[in-house]
Amino acid sequence: MASLISYLNLEEESKRKKLWKTGYELRDRNSRPETSWRSESEQRIYSTKLVDALRLVRRNPSAADMVSSFREIREAADRVLAVEAKGRTRWSRAILASQLRLRLANNMKHKRAKVTGCSRPKRLEKKRFSPTLQRKARLLSRLVPGCRKVSFPNLLEEATDYIAALEMQVRAMTALTELVTGPPVDRLGSTSNS
Amino acid sequence: MSSRRSRSRQQTGASRNITDEQIADLVSKLQQLIPEIRNRRSDTVSASKVLQETCNYIRSLHREVDDLSDRLSDLLATTDTDSAQAAIIRSLLSQ
Numbered sequence: 206m207a208s209l210i211s212y213l214n215l216e217e218e219s220k221r222k223k224l225w226k227t228g229y230e231l232r233d234r235n236s237r238p239e240t241s242w243r244s245e246s247e248q249r250i251y252s253t254k255l256v257d258a259l260r261l262v263r264r265n266p267s268a269a270d271m272v273s274s275f276r277e278i279r280e281a282a283d284r285v286l287a288v289e290a291k292g293r294t295r296w297s298r299a300i301l302a303s304q305l306r307l308r309l310a311n312n313m314k315h316k317r318a319k320v321t322g323c324s325r326p327k328r329l330e331k332k333r334f335s336p337t338l339q340r341k342a343r344l345l346s347r348l349v350p351g352c353r354k355v356s357f358p359n360l361l362e363e364a365t366d367y368i369a370a371l372e373m374q375v376r377a378m379t380a381l382t383e384l385v386t387g388p389p390v391d392r393l394g395s396t397s398n399s
Numbered sequence: 400m401s402s403r404r405s406r407s408r409q410q411t412g413a414s415r416n417i418t419d420e421q422i423a424d425l426v427s428k429l430q431q432l433i434p435e436i437r438n439r440r441s442d443t444v445s446a447s448k449v450l451q452e453t454c455n456y457i458r459s460l461h462r463e464v465d466d467l468s469d470r471l472s473d474l475l476a477t478t479d480t481d482s483a484q485a486a487i488i489r490s491l492l493s494q
Contacts, residue, residue: 367457382474385486
């Protein structure tokens with residue numbers, strides 16, 4: 206309530222916008238359910254969608270050379286992972302936004318403006334952290350997509366979710382690879398790879 | 400999530416301090432995820448170590464995904480598309 210009153214009393218529109226975004230993110234963060242990357246069903250969903258995406262990759266024979274095919278598979282794997290996060294996390298939104306940006310840049314041959322918001326720098330808790338800790342936090346922020354300028358607690362949360370998602374990605378893709386490598390005995394009774 | 404948590408970038412209004420306790424909480428959650436630290440379990444791991452190991456772990460996961468993408472791109476290039484993917488889908492559905 207107090208924040209609403211102070212919101213209305215604000216004269217500067219920019220401050221109002223900042224608070225709006227704050228409120229949005231707070232509400233969003235507090236109310237959204239989290240993805241349980243560890244569950245089998247999530248992994249199955251991911252594997253299925255990844256296979257669908259890979260089928261589209263394969264249909265394009267011009268992606269015959271190794272580099273672009275690797276790129277396409279990596280991007281498909283990341284895209285499907287990010288979509289499964291359902292927009293709840295910053296890293297997933299950042300992955301999708303950057304892929305979109307790349308595609309548009311390639312199609313239109315010019316750079317598109319940044320899609321994600323928060324281009325203003327956020328104030329980090331400078332007093333609190335030693336330089337070593339700050340340095341490591343900065344390293345981490347470069348590894349988690351879209352988290353270069355988020356607050357430290359935010360960064361830790363995003364990293365937590367991101368790691369769980371990556372682990373699932375690895376599990377799913379490993380299983381997929383093993384399947385494609387050729388099951389030693391075809392349990393389903395029909396021939397697959399010979 | 401705790402409702403008393405607020406954003407440090409909030410310009411006006413309520414207190415915006417993120418407590419040490421909340422940070423320690425998040426750090427310990429992160430700690431649980433990282434196999435390096437989880438396996439060599441000593442209760443006091445510095446935040447700096449957790450951050451370092453987190454970075455290393457994420458990098459290694461990235462490398463694994465790259466490696467798997469590479470292998471998949473090789474495999475899909477050389478195997479017969481339809482039967483391979485049919486087999487995948489069948490086994491996924493039958494689980």
